[in-house]
Amino acid sequence: MRALRWHGRGDLRLEEVPEPPEPRPGEALVEVTYAGICGTDLHEHAHGPNLIREGPHPLTGVRPPVTLGHEFSGRVVALGSPVPGIEPGTRVAVDPCLRCGTCRWCRHGEYHICAKGGSVGLASPGAFAPLVTVPAYGLVPVPDGVSDQLAALAEPLAVGLHAVRRAGVQPGDNVLLLGAGPIGIAVLMALGLAGAAGIYVSEPAPDRAKRAAELGATEVFDPAVTDVRREVFLRTGRIGPDVVVEATGRPELVELAVSTVRRGGRAVLAGISGGAASLPLKQIVPFERTVLGTLGYNFDIPRVLDLVAAARFDPAPLLTGVYPLSRGLDAFHDLGSGSHLKILLDPKEH
Ligand SMILES: [Zn+2]
Ligand SMILES: [Zn+2]
Numbered sequence: 001m002r003a004l005r006w007h008g009r010g011d012l013r014l015e016e017v018p019e020p021p022e023p024r025p026g027e028a029l030v031e032v033t034y035a036g037i038c039g040t041d042l043h044e045h046a047h048g049p050n051l052i053r054e055g056p057h058p059l060t061g062v063r064p065p066v067t068l069g070h071e072f073s074g075r076v077v078a079l080g081s082p083v084p085g086i087e088p089g090t091r092v093a094v095d096p097c098l099r100c101g102t103c104r105w106c107r108h109g110e111y112h113i114c115a116k117g118g119s120v121g122l123a124s125p126g127a128f129a130p131l132v133t134v135p136a137y138g139l140v141p142v143p144d145g146v147s148d149q150l151a152a153l154a155e156p157l158a159v160g161l162h163a164v165r166r167a168g169v170q171p172g173d174n175v176l177l178l179g180a181g182p183i184g185i186a187v188l189m190a191l192g193l194a195g196a197a198g199i200y201v202s203e204p205a206p207d208r209a210k211r212a213a214e215l216g217a218t219e220v221f222d223p224a225v226t227d228v229r230r231e232v233f234l235r236t237g238r239i240g241p242d243v244v245v246e247a248t249g250r251p252e253l254v255e256l257a258v259s260t261v262r263r264g265g266r267a268v269l270a271g272i273s274g275g276a277a278s279l280p281l282k283q284i285v286p287f288e289r290t291v292l293g294t295l296g297y298n299f300d301i302p303r304v305l306d307l308v309a310a311a312r313f314d315p316a317p318l319l320t321g322v323y324p325l326s327r328g329l330d331a332f333h334d335l336g337s338g339s340h341l342k343i344l345l346d347p348k349e350h
Contacts, residue, residue: 003067003129004328004345009048014328017067020125020133023080028136030092034152034322034344035127036071037335039182044068044122045332057123059098059116069127069345070096070119073142073151083136091142093151094127094134095301096120101137112298128328130347140302143309149322150308152344153315158300159270160186164194166294167243167268171195176232176241176260178202179248180212180220182341183270185318187245192216193313198235202228207339215317229260236262243268251275254291255283263287270294318342 003017023029043050049064056063076090086092098118099111106114120126120134142151164187169175175196177184180203191199192215201217203209209220219235221228233240240262246253249271255278257267267289284291307313320340323331325347335343 001130002325002347003125004069004325005065005067006044006048006052007065010045012045012068012329012332013065014326017129020131023078023133025081026136027080027133028083028086028139029077030074030094030132030134030139031077032069032072032074032127032130032132032347033148034073034346035069036152036156037331037343037345038071038156040070040122041068042332042336046336051119051122053123057118059100059118060124062124066122067125067127067129067132068121069129069132070121071152071155072096072127072132073148073154074127074132076139077131079136081136083139086136086139086141090139091148091151093140093142093154093301093305094120095138095140095297096126096134096155097138097296098123098135099137110298112296128325128345128347130325140305143305146305146308149319149344150315151305153318153342154301154304154308155297156182156318156342157186157189157304157313157315158297159183160188160190161193161300161304162297163187163245163268163270163294164190165300166292167245167266169194169196169243172197173242174198174200174232174236174239176200176202176228176244176257177217178244178246178253178257179271180205180208180217181247182318184208184245184247185211185215185341187247187270188212188215188217189313189315189318193307198241200228200232200235200241205338211317211341229256232260240265242266245270247271249273251277255279258289258291259283261289264289266290266292268292268294319344322346
């Protein structure tokens with residue numbers, strides 16, 4: 001079968017690989033219907049390895065080259081052992097978070113911060129291929145009425161839902177969101193669900209700013225020409241936002257997030273990079289501000305699917321392109337050039 005594999009930085013290859021073997025107990029073989037390209041995938045391609053291990057992954061033993069793709073929907077082809085409620089043919093989304101199941105965090109249900117954790121499509125072969133093997137614990141049945149394409153968007157949206165949960169956003173809160181890239185947009189959509197009253201967005205790229213406004217932002221500021229901190233302060237009764245979500249991973253914005261959130265508020269860091277941020281203690285301790293990180297999701301994918309099935313949440317605006325897997329390299333290029341938000345790859349043969 002054809003798979004899009006990461007061999008190293010700047011070295012992504014569409015190549016022939018063997019089909020996966022019959023699943024072992026606890027595994028499932030899934031036929032991929034759609035698989036989204038994530039910012040993480042772009043980052044591994046442009047600047048990696050970042051999350052990909054050069055040596056064997058401690059949990060899976062997998063080492064590069066590795067097939068990318070961790071945001072996907074599919075149909076179960078075979079199960080290595082019975083799974084209640086799931087059988088061959090069941091439509092599924094997949095929680096791609098690999099976990100050991102025995103560490104302190106797994107035992108507390110915090111599998112997304114497992115001591116040995118990894119992800120399908122980074123630490124094991126992923127979904128940029130017609131077939132993928134996943135742990136059965138990651139299978140999430142897709143409710144009737146939720147399309148395969150929308151189901152493939154559940155994973156990135158779960159990141160937003162989880163971040164908003166971590167942030168403790170309450171109905172009526174004012175929130176400043178720094179960055180309207182894929183994570184920022186997922187957070188923005190989840191903020192609407194959480195009942196945020198004012199959703200202010202700082203985004204310099206015009207197309208992203210426009211999309212944020214269309215998706216429910218109260219007001220979008222261009223930080224290149226606006227003092228965002230001051231403008232949001234003025235619009236929140238000179239209090240400041242209850243929550244600031246940093247969704248770019250740019251270290252210099254962390255200080256802005258902390259100094260902008262109201263006294264007693266929460267600065268939530270959802271973006272990541274290798275850089276170091278400077279945090280003035282005078283901005284944190286005397287004002288009892290909280291700074292916290294948020295990573296991925298933790299039982300959030302089924303919640304997204306249920307919200308979509310209940311017509312409470314429409315992920316469709318996230319989707320800006322569907323490419324056949326054979327054009328996967330073009331899709332990476334086009335996504336990297338900025339005008340897209342989410343591209344799905346379709347690995348079925350055309
Ligand atoms: Zn991702
Ligand atoms: Zn664990």
